[in-house]
Amino acid sequence: MSPDLSTTTDAHRAAMVEGLEADGVLTDVRLREALLSVPREVLLPHAYVRVSDAGVEPIEWRLLDGAHPDDRAEWLDLIHSGESVLLQRDGESLDALVRGPVAGGNMTSMSTYGQATVEALQTLQLAPGQRYLELGPGPGVSLALAASVTGPRLAVGVEQDSRMVAFAQHNLDRIGLGATVVEGDALGGHPAGGVFDRIHSGIGVPCVPPAWAEQLAPGGRLLTTLTTHTPSWPGQLLAARTEAGEIEAVLRGRPRGYRPMLGYRWLNAVPMRPRIKADPGAPRPTRLAPPPDDAYGFWLAAAYLAPGLVRDFQAETMTIAAPDEHSWAVAGPGEDTVRVHGPRDVWAELEDVHARWVLAGRPDAYRVTMPEGGGPQHVASGTGLRTLTWVLPPLAPVPNQLLAPCPTEHRTEKAL
Incomplete structure (x- = not known):
């Protein structure tokens, strides 16, 4: 590495650390020193940048090569920005990538933000x-x-x-x-x-x-x-x-988490956007105003106690869909109205979970019981009749996964 590039990368790492400290994220002294000393540019020598808009297929990418002078400034900014860095499409070989535009494929490896x-x-x-x-x-x-x-x-x-x-x-x-x-x-x-x-x-x-x-x-x-x-x-x-x-x-x-293991099926609200926009649903009164995004304890409970729902975070108002049932709920207009569509009343289920969450004391943390040697892993917000409880689902069989699934008593209906 040239002296000029070394000085530049040192400055980028220092700015990255300064930003993490200013945001109150970085507090550990040892980790601070590690962030200043570990050369990210060695571990992330290239990066894909998405060019096309969300929902456009095939996806259009541009590969930045950190060794190329025309890409270097953008690449350095990206790998020190704190954002996730996209590195590999469809399990491709990583030793002969060509910089520039490329179309199609899905990312199979990336750095964490x-x-x-x-x-x-x-x-x-x-x-x-x-x-x-x-x-x-x-x-x-x-x-x-x-x-x-x-x-x-x-x-x-x-x-x-x-x-x-x-x-x-x-x-x-x-x-x-x-x-x-x-x-x-x-x-x-x-x-x-x-x-x-x-x-x-x-x-x-x-x-x-x-x-x-x-x-x-x-x-x-x-x-x-x-x-x-x-x-x-x-x-x-x-x-x-x-x-x-x-x-x-x-x-x-949490607001974000790691991507699931290979082969895990994630629900997706994006393909439903045109239908939701064309018919947001019939309005009805609601006793539940849209819960805040940072009510993490509630939303986590909803993921398990009202399964099969996914939120479109790009929608103008809170929009939550049940893709498998062709149903959705759109909050508004106002805090006392919601529009619902389809055979599944998505908002009614959220109202029910929210009421139970409130009665349980608005928990933001849940205890998980993990039996030695495997077995059903139970989750509970506490003790007593108003406790929120559920059982974690098993490790589903997916491609290239030969590990035996965790035994479980998981049911799709709501836990009592």
Whole structure:
């Protein structure tokens, strides 16, 4: 790297850190030093930028090559912006990409947006000497940051895509932090077994795979996204194994989460936009004004207790659809009216969940019971007759996933 580029990247990292601190996101001193020292430009040497608008098919992309002088300024800004960096289409080889326009395909690997990475690593409370396991590390940005804190040969990632394994390991070796990536099914934990003090999953899962819990050391912490079939209201699960060997887990709603594991079916409201716009539905009075976006405890409960719903966050007013039932609800006009369409009264279900959430004390966190050796994973807001409860769904069989699903008692009707 030339001296001029090195100075430029140092300035970009400093500005990135300054922004994270100003926003109140970054508070950990060790992680701050890692963010200043880990060269993101080595781990993210290229980036795809979407050119076409949402809903346009085939998607039009432009590949930025960080080594090309015409792309360098835009590329540097992007990889230090805190936004997710798109790296791979349809599992393609990463050693012979050509810069410029390209059409079609879907992204199969990307870096996590910066704020989420910082929040996750801070939640894990990283410290020197800890054994760190990352499940689905992708290009290895968070793995490199963790290795910078824990020390050499203590941080390892498990990645299913052999091409991404080779890509990430090559770039990590250039940095020289002693982090490694091995090929394997992340749902099975580290293929060689062992125990780890900190486990972080970069993929969303419907329940915690038994192998993850088995590989969590006493005093250890495990962090993952719990995903339903809606991308709208993800949950973040933090599990800790006590020194006595028991696992205590808490689930909280979050504004964003990691993408689900390969083959997981996500609901999508975008194809319904023309129909909703043409016929938003019949207006009726409602006792529920549109709940605020940051009522995460409510929206998380709705993801499980009113399953099959997805929100269109680009709509002018709150719009929530049930694609499989060709039904939707559009809030307004005003706070005491809603328009509903289709055989499923989407808004009535949300009214019911909200009323139960209020009676339960408006919880923003839920306790998760994870039996040793596997078994149904139960969620509860507390104790008593007004407690909100449900059971996490299983790991569904999907392509290239050979791990046995978690046994479960999940039902589609509302839990009592």
